[in-house]
Amino acid sequence: MSLLKRLLAWFQPDTTRPLTQVWLCSLWMGVLANLPLWQQLHGMPGSRLSFLLAFVGMVTAATGAVLSLLAWPRFVKGALVVLLMSAAALAYFIGAYGIVFDPTMVVNMVQTDARETRDLLSWRLAATLLALGVLPAVWLLRRPAAPAQALRQRVLGNLGSFALGLLAMVLLALSVFATLSSTMRNNKTLRYMVTPLNAVYSVSAVGVRSLSGPKGPPVVIGADAQLLPRADGAKPPLLLLVVGETARAMNFSLNGYARPTNPELAKLPADQLISLRQVSSCGTATAASLPCMFAPQGRADFDADKPQENLLDVLQRAGLAVLWLDNQSGCKGLCDRVPNSFTAKLPAGAAPLPAGLCDGEECFDEALLHALDARIAALDPARLQRGLVLVMHQMGSHGPAYFKRSPADLKPFQPECRSNELQQCPRERVVNGYDNTIATTDRLLARAIDWLGTQTSRFDAGMLYVSDHGESLGENGLYLHGMPYAIAPKEQTHVPMIFWVPQAGALAATLKPGCLQALRDQPASHDHLFHTVMGWVGARADVYQPGRDLLAGCRR
Template sequence: MTFAFNVMLLKYVILNTDISSASGIGVLLSIIVITFIITFTSFSFLALISPVILKTFLIVVTILNSAAIHFMGNYQVVLDRTMIGNILNTQKSESIELISKDLVFTILILGLGVSCIVLIFKISRIDRRVIIRNMFIAFTSSVIFLYANASSWLWIDKHASVLGGKILPWSYIINTARHFSSINKTTNGQKPLANGHFLDNNKTVVVLVIGETARSANFSLYGYSKLTNPKLEKESNLLILKNTKSCTTYTTGSLKCILSPNEASVNEESLPTYLTRHGVDVQWRTNNWGEPPIKVSKYINANELSSDCEGKGCKLDEVLLTNLIDAIRSSEKQKVFVILHTKGSHGPSYYSRYTQDFNQFTPVCRDEEISKCSPEELINAYDNTLLYADHFLSTLIGELKSLSDASTAMIYISDHGESLGEYGLYLHGTPYAFAPDYQKDIPFLLWASDAFLAYKQINISDISQAPEHSQFNIFHTVMGAFGLSAPIYDRERDILQNAPSENE
C-alpha cells in the first residue's frame, strides 16, 4: 500500500526535491515512513477489531485506489477536500463522461486483480498481543527516525496541502469526512445581512449568468487570436471587465463568492436569499449544481424546462432560456432577478457542450482521456464551447431587449477557469496556492439596455475600471442595479458606480 498505491505521491516528492542530495533523500524517506506508519497503524487497529473488517476494508480501498491513481495520473488530480466536493457533487451525466477504457482496465488489473489476492488469503487466528507489540515497535521507530530527520519537516510543511491530497487511501477518506462535516443544505442558522430599502420603484430586470469553466485567456473579447466571441463583439452597451480572478478553482466555493458581499460573509445569507427577503422576484434556473443553501421565489431545473423547449440546444444551456421572457413578463414584482447557472465549458467532454453548428474549430478532441489528444484538438474543442456560450449570451441579450417596459441588464461571470494541458495540468480544482492563472483568470461581462443606462444616467464607455475585479463585485453591482441601499452595500465594488453621471 505504501509503494504500489502511492506512486503519484512519491513521484511528486522526487520531482520537487533534489533527490541526488542528502536533504532530498531525507525528505523522500520521511514521506515513505509517514505513509507507512499511518497505513500500518490504521490497518492494525482494524485487525484488532476483526480480521474480516480489515479484509473488507482492504478490498474496498484497493479498488478505490486504482480509480484514484487513474485520475491522479491522467488529470493531475489532488484529492483534497475541495476536489472531493467536486466529485461527490458531480452529476451522473458528467460522471459517465469520465469513464474510459483505461479507467476500466486500471480498475480490473490494479483494483480487482489485487483484491482477489487479498480475498484468497486465509486468516486462521489472530494474536492481538502481537499486533499491539508490532504497532508499538513501528510507531516508536518511525517517531525516532522522523525526529532524527527533522530537517525535512520544513519542506513537508510547505507542501502539506498537496501531499495530503495524494496519499492513498487516506486523502479521499479523510477529505470525504471533512466534506460531509461542512455540508449545510438549509438556510437555517445563516446569519441574515442588515436590512435595506429600495431608492426607487422602477421596473428593473437583472439576469446573472454564471458560466462554468470559462477562462478569459480564450475569449476574443480579451484579445485571444481566435474569434470565439463573434456575436458579443457586435453588441453595444457591453462592458468587458478586465483582470478578474475567481476566488477558488472549483464550482461550489466560487458560487459562494459570487453570491456573497465579501470574503468574511461567504457562509452567511446569500444574494438570492437576501433579495427574496426584500421582496424581489428571484428565479433560479440551473443546468448545473453546487449552489449554496438559498431561498428563492422559484427554483427550476433544466429537466423541468425541456418539455417546452424547441431547437437543437434543448439538451444544452439554451434550455434555460425556455419561456424566460414570458416568466419575467408575468411577474407582478417591480424588481426581477434571474440566475441562469449554465454547464458552459465543463470538461472533459468539451465536444458535447455545443451543437454541430458551433463545431467551427477543427479537428477536435473526442476522447475523454483528454491527455491523449493533441493540444490543437483539445483547445479547438474547448474554443467551440466558448462559441456556443457567445451564442447563448447574445440570444439572451436579444430577448432582454424585447422588454421595452423595463430597465434590463445582464451580467456574466464564470465560476473558475480551466487548464488545457499547460504545465501538465488538465481540468480545474488544483489547490489555489498552486493553481496556474488559467484556472483563476475568468471573463466578467455586463450588458445594459438603453433604458437602464438612461435611468441610471450613465454611459458604458465612461465607466472607469478598477485595477482588478473579483466575484465579490457581483453582489454590490446587483444591489446598485436594483437601487437597494443597505449597510452591506459597498459602492467601490459596484462597477456601475465608477462612471460619472450625465448630470455631473
Template structure:
C-alpha cells in the same frame, strides 16, 4: 497482490496489513511519485539515498496507520473498500491533478448523476479494474488466520510491527530530515496527494462539518432592504430587467475579449459588451464559488456552513420587492435559489437543444420572452449555464458549432492531443458567447417595454493540461490562475444606462484595471445597480457605483 493460501491457517493479520501497506506505497501512490519526479527534475542535485527512502517512508508510515484498523472481522471489508476507493482517487489524481480536500469532497457530494457520468470512460474503467478491483478480489480470496482467543499474540505482533516501523522512520529522519523538510516546505501540497490519508481525512472533515457540528442559527440579512423611490416609480412605467448569467468553468485566458489570440468571442464582439480583464473567482469549484458570489462574505471570510445559514443576494432582492427567477442547466444551484422561483431544464427531453442526458445552454434562452413578461415590477433572472463543464467539453456545443478542429470527442481527455483539448474547450467558450449574444438580442427586443441589462461571470476557471493538471478544484492557494481567473462581461441597453445614470465610458475604463475585481463584487454590484437600499450594501464593492452620475 496477495495470494490466496492453500492451507487452512492462512496468513496473519499483521502480514496482511504489511502487504497492503506495500501495495499502497508502491502502486496506489503513483500520482505522488509523479509530482515528486517533476519536482526533482527541477533541482540541481538530489541525493540518491533520499529518493530511495521515500517509498520506504510511505510504507512504514502507512503500516503504522493500517495496523490501527486491522482487526479480526474488520480487516478484509475495511481494506477492500479502501483499495476500491483509492483506485478511483489514484485515477483522478494521476490523470487530472485533482486534490481531495474538504472542498473537493463537497463538490463531489453535490455533483449530480448527469455530471458524474461525464467522468466515466473506458480508460477510467480499465484503471480501476486493474489497480482496484483486481487486488480487492485477491483480498476476498485470501485466508487470514482466525484470532480466536489468541489476542495477546495479535497485539504482540502489532506492537512489534509498529515499533519496527517507528525505528525505521527515525533512522530515515536522522539521515534525511533536512531533505524532507526542504521539499515539504517548498511543496506543501504534496501531502494532499498521499493516498489514502488525505482523502480519508477530508471525508471525515466533511462529515464532521455537515453532520456533527453545532447547529448554526439562521441569520436574516438585509431586513431593511427596499427599492429606492426612483426605482419603484420607473417600474410603473418601464421596469428594469437584469439578466445575470452564471457561467461554468470558463477561464479568462481563453477569452478573445481579454487578449486571447483566437476568435472565441465573435458574437458578443458585435454587441458593445464591456469585458473586465482581471477578475478572480471565490473558489475553484462550483460548490464554493456559486454560494460565495451570492453571499455577503468575501473570499477570505467565506464559510459554506455560514453562507447556507444566512440570507444571500437573491433573498435580499426578493425581500426588496424585486421579482426573481432562477433557471438551471448545470445540475443544481448549490442552495442559493432555495427561496425564489426555480426552473430546471429537463435534460431528459430530446429535441434540438437536449439529447436525453444533457442540454445545450440555448435551452435556457428558449422561452425567455415569456419568462420576462410573466414577471412583475423590476425583475432579475439568473441563468446557470453548463458552459464549459468538462471533461466532456464536446457535449457542450452542437456539431455545427465545432469551429476549432480537430476537437477531443471523448471524456478521457488526458488521452487526447493537447491541441485537440484546447480546440474543444475553445468551442465551448465560443458557444457560450453565442448564447450570451442571443440573451442580448432577446433583451434588445424588449427595449420598448423594459430597461434591460446583462452581466455574465464564470464560477471558476479550468486547467487544460498545463503542468500536467486538468479540470479544476485544486485547493485555492495551490491552484494556478487558469482555475482562478474568470471572465466578467456587462451589456447595458441605452434605456438601462439612462435609468441608472451609468457612464458606460467610465465603466469601460474601470474594466481595464487589474487587481481590483472578484466575485466579492457581485453581491454589492447587483444590490447597487437594482437600487436596493440596505445597510448591508457596500458601495466600494459595487463595480457600477463610481460610474453612476448622482
C-alpha cells in the same frame, strides 16, 4: 529441512491475521497506488533515488500505522476493500488530470450528478480499478478468518503496530530531512497526492465539519432589505445574471485572446458591452465558488460551514421577483427559497424544446433561453412590477468532455479532442475543444442580449455574466480544476466578467461617461458580485457595501 520451512514461513506470513493484511495492503497502495506521486518526484530537479525510496517507505509506514487502528477481524476486510478501490481511482485521476484530493474535492464529489460522473468514465479508469483495486480486493476477501484472539492482546497488537509504523516513518523522514523539507515547502500539492491517506484525511475533515456545523435554518442576512424609490414612469429593472461554468478569462477574445472566441459579442457597441479583464474567483470549483460569490462577506471572510441566506434571499426580501434557471448539477442550495427550475422542466403550456437542444442526457445552454416568457409569466405579478433578477446557471465549459458542450454547428476550432481522457489527446486538440465551448457561451450571451431587447417595453434590462472558476488545459501537467486555492494556478482563478448596459436604459443614464470602460483593467473579484447586483437593481440593506459595488464609483 525444518530450517528451510522456518525460513519459508518467515517470508510467507500468516495472511489470516488482520495486521498482516493491513501491512500487505499498505505496501500495495503505498508503492503502486502512488505511481503518479513517484513520477512527479522523479521528475523534480535534484530528486535522488535514495530520497525517492525513503519517501516510498514513509508513505507505506504512515499508511500501515493509520490502518493498524482498523485491524479488527470483523471490520478490517471491508475497510481495506474500500481503501483499495479508492486508492485505485485516485491513482487514475491524479495521474490522468494532475488533480489533488482535498476536502474541497470531497464536497465536489458529493454534489456532482450522474451526467458529470459519466463524463469521467473511461476504459483506462476501468483497467486501473481492476488492476490496482479489484485484484487485491479479491485476494483479500479469499483469506480465511483469523483465529480468535483475546481483546487485550488485539488492542496491544494494534497499538504496537501503529507505534512501529510511526517510528519507521519518523526515522525515514529524518534520514532525508533536508531534501524532504525543501521539497514539501516548494511543492505543496504533494501532500494531497499521498494515496490513500489523502482520502482518509479529506473525508474525515468533511465529516467532522458536517457533524460539528450549526443546525437549523440558515442565518438571516439583509433583514432590512428594501428598494430605492423609482422616478415616476421609470421601468422596473430586469437584470439577467448569467453564471458561467469553468470559463477562464484568458480564452476570451474580448480580453485579448488571439483566437476569435467571442465573434458575436464583438459586434456589439463597445460603450454597451464591457469585459473586465482582471477578475479573480472565490474558489476553484463550483461547490466552493457559488456560495461564496453570492455572499456579502467576500472570500477572505466567508465561512462555508456557517449556513446563511444569500443574495437571492435579500433581493426577494426587498420585493423583487427572482428566478433561477439551471442547466447543470443544481444551485448548491442558493435557490432553495426562491422560484427555480431546470432547462428540461418546461412550464405548463410551453412549446417543447426545439430538436437538437437536448439529447436525453443533457441540454445545450441555449435551452436556457427557451420558454422564458412563460416562466416569467408564472412569477408573482406584484413582484414583477418592482423588477426581476433572472439567474441562468450554465453547463458552460465543464470538462473533461468539452466536445459535448458545443453543438455540431458551432465548432470553429478543429480538430477537437473527442475523448474525456485529455492526457491522451494532443494539447492543441484539447484547447480546440475548450475554445469551442467559449464560442458556444459567446452565442448564448449574444442571443440572451437579443431576448433582453424584446423586454425593453416593460423593463429596464441589462446583463451581467461571470464564471464561477477557471480551468487548467494541460499547463504544467494539470487538467480540469479544483486545486486548493492557495496553490491554484491562475488558469483556475482568473475568470471573465462581462457587463451589458444598453445606452438607452435608465442605468446608463445614471453613469458617468466612459466610467464603465475605465473598469476594464481594474482588479475585481467575486467579492464584488453581491454588492454590484444590489446596486444595479436599486436594492439596499445593512449588508450592502458601496465600496464593493463596481458601479458605485461610476454613478453621477
